[in-house]
Amino acid sequence: xxxxxxxxxxxxxxxxxxxxxxxxxxxxxxxxxxxxxxxxxxxxxxxxxxxxxxxxxxxxxxxxxxxxxxxxxxxxxxxxxxxxxxxxxxxxxxxxxxxxxxxxxxxxxxxxxxxxxxxxxxxxxxxxxxxxxxxxxxxxxxxxxxxxxxxxxxxxxxxxxxxxxxxxxxxxxxxxxxxxxxxxxxxxxxxxxxxxxxxxxxxxxxxxxxxxxxxxxxxxxxxxxxxxxxxxxxxxxxxxxxxxxxxxxxxxxxxxxxxxxxxxxxxxxxxxxxxxxxxxxxxxxxxxxxxxxxxxxxxxxxxxxxxxxxxxxxxxxxxxxxxxxxxxxxxxxxxxxxxxxxxxxxxxxxxxxxxxxxxxxxxxxxxxxxxxx
Amino acid sequence: xxxxxxxxxxxxxxxxxxxxxxxxxxxxxxxxxxxxxxxxxxxxxxxxxxxxxxxxxxxxxxxxxxxxxxxxxxxxxxxxxxxxxxxxxxxxxxxxxxxxxxxxxxxxxxxxxxxxxxxxxxxxxxxxxxxxxxxxxxxxxxxxxxxxxxxxxxxxxxxxxxxxxxxxxxxxxxxxxxxxxxxxxxxxxxxxxxxxxxxxxxxxxxxxxxxxxxxxxxxxxxxxxxxxxxxxxxxxxxxxxxxxxxxxxxxxxxxxxxxxxxxxxxxxxxxxxxxxxxxxxxxxxxxxxxxxxxxxxxxxxxxxxxxxxxxxxxxxxxxxxxxxxxxxxxxxxxxxxxxxxxxxx
Numbered sequence: 191x192x193x194x195x196x197x198x199x200x201x202x203x204x205x206x207x208x209x210x211x212x213x214x215x216x217x218x219x220x221x222x223x224x225x226x227x228x229x230x231x232x233x234x235x236x237x238x239x240x241x242x243x244x245x246x247x248x249x250x251x252x253x254x255x256x257x258x259x260x261x262x263x264x265x266x267x268x269x270x271x272x273x274x275x276x277x278x279x280x281x282x283x284x285x286x287x288x289x290x291x292x293x294x295x296x297x298x299x300x301x302x303x304x305x306x307x308x309x310x311x312x313x314x315x316x317x318x319x320x321x322x323x324x325x326x327x328x329x330x331x332x333x334x335x336x337x338x339x340x341x342x343x344x345x346x347x348x349x350x351x352x353x354x355x356x357x358x359x360x361x362x363x364x365x366x367x368x369x370x371x372x373x374x375x376x377x378x379x380x381x382x383x384x385x386x387x388x389x390x391x392x393x394x395x396x397x398x399x400x401x402x403x404x405x406x407x408x409x410x411x412x413x414x415x416x417x418x419x420x421x422x423x424x425x426x427x428x429x430x431x432x433x434x435x436x437x438x439x440x441x442x443x444x445x446x447x448x449x450x451x452x453x454x455x456x457x458x459x460x461x462x463x464x465x466x467x468x469x470x471x472x473x474x475x476x477x478x479x480x481x482x483x484x485x486x487x488x489x490x491x492x493x494x495x496x497x498x499x500x501x502x503x504x505x506x507x508x509x510x511x512x513x514x515x516x517x518x519x520x521x522x523x524x525x526x527x528x529x530x531x532x533x534x535x536x537x538x539x540x541x542x543x544x545x546x547x548x549x550x551x552x553x554x555x556x557x558x559x560x561x562x563x
Numbered sequence: 564x565x566x567x568x569x570x571x572x573x574x575x576x577x578x579x580x581x582x583x584x585x586x587x588x589x590x591x592x593x594x595x596x597x598x599x600x601x602x603x604x605x606x607x608x609x610x611x612x613x614x615x616x617x618x619x620x621x622x623x624x625x626x627x628x629x630x631x632x633x634x635x636x637x638x639x640x641x642x643x644x645x646x647x648x649x650x651x652x653x654x655x656x657x658x659x660x661x662x663x664x665x666x667x668x669x670x671x672x673x674x675x676x677x678x679x680x681x682x683x684x685x686x687x688x689x690x691x692x693x694x695x696x697x698x699x700x701x702x703x704x705x706x707x708x709x710x711x712x713x714x715x716x717x718x719x720x721x722x723x724x725x726x727x728x729x730x731x732x733x734x735x736x737x738x739x740x741x742x743x744x745x746x747x748x749x750x751x752x753x754x755x756x757x758x759x760x761x762x763x764x765x766x767x768x769x770x771x772x773x774x775x776x777x778x779x780x781x782x783x784x785x786x787x788x789x790x791x792x793x794x795x796x797x798x799x800x801x802x803x804x805x806x807x808x809x810x811x812x813x814x815x816x817x818x819x820x821x822x823x824x825x826x827x828x829x830x831x832x833x834x835x836x837x838x839x840x841x842x843x844x845x846x847x848x849x850x851x852x853x854x855x856x857x858x859x860x861x862x863x864x865x866x867x868x869x870x871x872x873x874x875x876x877x878x879x880x881x882x883x884x885x886x887x888x889x890x891x892x893x894x895x896x897x898x899x900x901x902x903x904x905x906x907x908x
Binding site for chain 1 (some may be wrong): 678680726730739
């Protein structure tokens, strides 16, 4: 029987295995040689090595942080600040560019000539201009178009636009909010368990947190931005750097996503939309109920690539002064001189981010994939 | 240091090829031989800082740092023109030197302990004693750095400037928002377009930026506070003592020439001077050049082709330049400054 078995494409002859082993050995030896050579050379030149620097005081300030940070904190914490800034950009960027890209992708196939052509122009222009250039243009625009803080535009009460960014009030945290969240979760969980009382549970989800809020004396305090000295203090600032980075990444990535969505929709066989029409569904219903769910399966694998690209492209932030992981790594590298460690660490973090994104999206892909019975 | 040994040992133990790898490591030292063999010197300079290193319309570099580099070329190769310049950002500069892509770093670089020890560099004597300051638009109405509480401040990453800035505001219990931009031009644009209230760097750099990039230099004010010591010095790779001595004594030759009154104009006559130190310096009495492994005319070539320190200062950053900086700390020691050359004997 063994003699008759046909070799599948993935099975290898012994000779091929030997060649592959030899190639692997050469690659490993080369890698080892490079690492060793680097260490020997660094030792000879008296360049410090190791990751001990992560615990030392960073001593530089960071403009935008999601967690408390001061120059007295360590390089490790500074890197964490950079990582969180990168994550913030990646997550907002992925969500918004998906929505925008889907809309434009649908518009590409619109029956309306103008809408179709506008969407086409959008895609062709934005995906063919280098992203770095786009980021710098957005940044310059935001900086030059907006007035200085003392002459800021007040677009809504307590919301200001100036060349320092968009400043808006923030809610001052009260412990009641935590309990309101808990109550909401509990009500929602109850709704899932008690299948019958769905309406009642939904009402509960609304009333319970509200009751808690009123019982606590309706603690609603806002931190309102005010012009103090040169800048606004209080509230939250969306800086021109972050805004330019987000707008640039979203607008650029959306152009690629639009093409993926368009090809996904066109990949659904024509018979499907004809069948939907025959069933009496109008165009919108057909799109929502028949075409898009099937297109989703085609769209997800290439979409993963776009999400990874967006995350990695966010490292261009360094050109426009947004303190992302790359920017903080470079500053750290330069202050400590430990280029090899800093770059290796940065590569490991980007790799981990990319792998995590792939993992989540592949899991989602497996969930929505057509299960053949 | 301990970690390094463990690293190497682990790799050596794990892999049988360690010995072979060591053989292939590039030969240490020998920068002098490398430069002579190549026929030209390679220096790391800034991406364009008026007065220190900036390329003109013809692509010719000028500046105090550039002249330091040209002086080294004159000493080593007998021709100040045989110098090539590689522009680098503040962040790239040390890696360029460590990796051997440049022979000398002459790029307004502050001499600090951490850089002297951890980076595998050695600093030659200081060519410009500077200090960090702040520049603001006059219409802001600020007269002192202490009034900058809450300000947005443009700064370049990977600099001592970035650290001094944080230290200064910490010491004075003030807050600020740094806007950190790697490219010098972008940082300057951000400041002039009003993105930042203030721009901070070495005061000479502020003067250079104001003179070279501001639409109207009179609209900008350099605040009186000097918040740090910034001794700017050329750097070479650690461990090549022969090359270090050459760069070190090139700088001393520039200073000593000014001290002795030797200029690019009178250097020919000074060769006939009766002063024994001048005779030793200019090679009329041979010996010093040989000890540096250079031609006996090394210092003569420097002064003849590049000038003495005072000439270099005046033409690039001093009274004959748009920057119009005072000599201040950079005057000779005999005139109340810090410029002091070791004896030529």
